[in-house]
Amino acid sequence: MNDYRRIADRIADDITAGRIGPGQRLPPQRVFARRRGIAGSTAGRVYAELVRRGLVVGEVGRGTFVRAAPEGTGRSLVEAATAAPVNLELNYPSAPGQSELLAPALAPLQRPDVLTEALRPSPATGTSAARRAAAALLATPDWRPAPEQLLFTGNARQAVAATLASLVRPGGRVGVEALTYPVVKEIAARLGITLVPLATDEEGPRPESVAAAHRSAPLAALYLQPTLHNPTSLTTGPERRRLLARTALDLGIPVVEDRIWSFLTDDDPLAAHAPGLTHVVDGLSKRVAPGLTVGFVAVPEARVEAVAAAVRSGGWSAGRFALEAAVRWIEEGTVRRLVSAKRADAARRQRVVAEELRDFAVRSDPRAYFAWWELPAPWRADTFTAAAAAHGIAVTPGPAFAVDPHRTPDAVRLGLASAPEPDLRRALRTLAGVARGTP
Numbered sequence: 494m495n496d497y498r499r500i501a502d503r504i505a506d507d508i509t510a511g512r513i514g515p516g517q518r519l520p521p522q523r524v525f526a527r528r529r530g531i532a533g534s535t536a537g538r539v540y541a542e543l544v545r546r547g548l549v550v551g552e553v554g555r556g557t558f559v560r561a562a563p564e565g566t567g568r569s570l571v572e573a574a575t576a577a578p579v580n581l582e583l584n585y586p587s588a589p590g591q592s593e594l595l596a597p598a599l600a601p602l603q604r605p606d607v608l609t610e611a612l613r614p615s616p617a618t619g620t621s622a623a624r625r626a627a628a629a630l631l632a633t634p635d636w637r638p639a640p641e642q643l644l645f646t647g648n649a650r651q652a653v654a655a656t657l658a659s660l661v662r663p664g665g666r667v668g669v670e671a672l673t674y675p676v677v678k679e680i681a682a683r684l685g686i687t688l689v690p691l692a693t694d695e696e697g698p699r700p701e702s703v704a705a706a707h708r709s710a711p712l713a714a715l716y717l718q719p720t721l722h723n724p725t726s727l728t729t730g731p732e733r734r735r736l737l738a739r740t741a742l743d744l745g746i747p748v749v750e751d752r753i754w755s756f757l758t759d760d761d762p763l764a765a766h767a768p769g770l771t772h773v774v775d776g777l778s779k780r781v782a783p784g785l786t787v788g789f790v791a792v793p794e795a796r797v798e799a800v801a802a803a804v805r806s807g808g809w810s811a812g813r814f815a816l817e818a819a820v821r822w823i824e825e826g827t828v829r830r831l832v833s834a835k836r837a838d839a840a841r842r843q844r845v846v847a848e849e850l851r852d853f854a855v856r857s858d859p860r861a862y863f864a865w866w867e868l869p870a871p872w873r874a875d876t877f878t879a880a881a882a883a884h885g886i887a888v889t890p891g892p893a894f895a896v897d898p899h900r901t902p903d904a905v906r907l908g909l910a911s912a913p914e915p916d917l918r919r920a921l922r923t924l925a926g927v928a929r930g931t932p
Contacts, residue, residue: 497538500529501546504539508548508559516876516883519549519557550875558879558932578885579920584908585783586862588834595782598821602814615813617804618797619645623816626823627789631752631775636765638773638791644801645816646788649753649776651809654680656749656772656790657714659803661686665713668706670698672894672902674723674751677716688716690896697722697729700740707744714747719763721754724894724906725865726858728758738766749774756780756832757839757860769793772800777819779862779910780828780835787811787819836860842909842917849921853928862910865891868903869928876932877905884927886920 507513519525519540526536540557543549549557588594602608618624624640631638646652653676661667663685669677671690681688689712692702697719706712717737719729729737741748741763748771750763755775764771776788788811792800804810822828839862846857846864857864868877874890881888891904909917 496531497535498542500531500535500539501542504543505546505548513559514883515559516879516881517559519559521556550873550879558876560875560879579912579916580887581908581912581917581920582887582889583911584862586779586835586838586910587782588831588838591782591831591834594827594830595822598825598827599818601821602817610813610817613813615645615810615816617644617646617801617810619643619811619816620813620820622820626820628791630823630828631773631789631791633759633761633765635761636768638764639794642791642794642797644790644792644797644804645811646790646804646809647811647815648778648786649751649774649788650676650680651804651807652774652776652788652790653677653716653749653751654684655803655807655809656774656792656800657681657686657716658684658807659796659800660747660749660772661713666706666710668698668703668712668715668746669896670718670722671896671900672722672724672891673716673896674718675893678896686713688896690900693727695727696733697727698737700733700736703737703740703746704744707746712744712746714749715741716749716751717763718751718754720752720758720760721858721861723754724863724889724891725856726861726863727856728760728858731761734761734763735766738763738771741770742767746770748772753779754861757836757862764791769795772796777822777828780832781819781822785815785818787815835862839909842914845914845918846907846909846921849918849925853925862908864907864909866905866907868905870903872928872932873903874901874905877903877927880927880932881905881924884923886924888924 522536522540523533526533549559623645624643627643628638628640646655657680666687666689668689668691670693689706691698691706693699698717719734721728748763748767750771750773752762752773752775762773764773770793773791776786778786790800840859843857843859846855854867855864874892878888878890889906892901895901
């Protein structure tokens with residue numbers, strides 16, 4: 494009865510060890526059965542088990558292919574999950590001369606008296622200097638948080654987790670864009686939260702979809718990315734933002750607004766229209782560097798203690814050393830210079846995308862560090878991701894972002910920030926050639 498599982502285990506071991514590589518086609522089931530001396534029905538159960546484990550994907554009429562990587566962890570968006578020579582999953586910008594810009598502000602921290610203070614534990618409220626610096630950094634033309642509204646975490650992902658934990662009880666519902674940041678899907682699963690996909694259009698989430706979802710069963714919160722939405726790069730316009738804010742205010746739904754990519758634009762947050770409900774999440778990982786980072790959350794005044802308690806409970810407070818470095822980088826203008834350089838870098842990389850993928854349906858924004866590629870038929874996201882991996886290129890399949898597992902897009906997200914620009918161009922040219930072929 495378990496023979497098919499033992500056979501599946503052996504194939505899984507071959508895939509994990511790399512003896513069967515990403516994108517490789519498995520033999521037809523009848524050939525597999527003949528080679529193994531097993532019944533055709535047993536071969537079918539082996540292949541079904543490999544599909545269930547997320548190791549292969551079956552294409553009717555085309556065959557069964559090894560996936561680029563096991564699905565479902567979301568890890569590839571925040572740490573290396575592949576040894577592919579060109580990684581378009583990771584997406585951390587790096588400006589030319591970045592280390593040289595960052596180093597001077599760290600020199601004072603080497604003094605023993607300063608270092609002693611910098612190595613002390615830090616509360617969720619950080620330090621007064623950090624609160625002032627972060628408030629100034631996050632300010633926009635029509636919105637500026639009060640320093641007392643600022644809380645700090647190790648990174649922006651922890652800020653999202655703490656804010657949702659403070660707002661939503663296990664079993665609660667959170668409205669999100671139908672395509673959302675995969676790490677938020679994992680956070681929701683760990684917190685026992687149900688994500689409810691909202692209808693969107695070219696302007697972003699539709700206010701009437703928020704109202705309809707709330708009527709169906711109350712929403713405890715919204716998690717939205719109105720600025721350079723990941724993965725589509727869509728930025729919601731000012732009028733739609735006002736309508737969304739008005740809907741949230743009318744229904745009394747708190748908002749978690751993810752602005753991690755907002756440094757590439759000059760737009761105002763939803764908080765400018767609904768300050769009493771909106772929790773603004775941001776951080777330094779994209780602006781500065783991923784290895785020494787800080788997450789910020791600007792919360793409504795009445796909710797500071799509730800979110801701070803969630804930060805403490807999760808052990809998510811920012812390190813004091815990182816806070817001290819961040820204050821210096823902000824106050825001395827280093828972050829401002831890095832942002833300027835990264836805006837120019839993102840624009841150059843978008844021009845590369847426009848040149849190399851000009852014949853395809855690619856959705857992006859000239860300011861963004863990623864692009865959303867709607868694949869040409871007959872390609873599917875899984876088979877294209879596997880084919881890309883076979884060429885040494887890692888991309889993120891569209892289903893990783895889908896909230897509804899039954900409505901997954903045949904698209905891939907291209908992270909443009911991490912690969913050197915010449916490698917990015919070569920990779921995109923290779924992917925264009927793959928897309929012009931067939932699975």
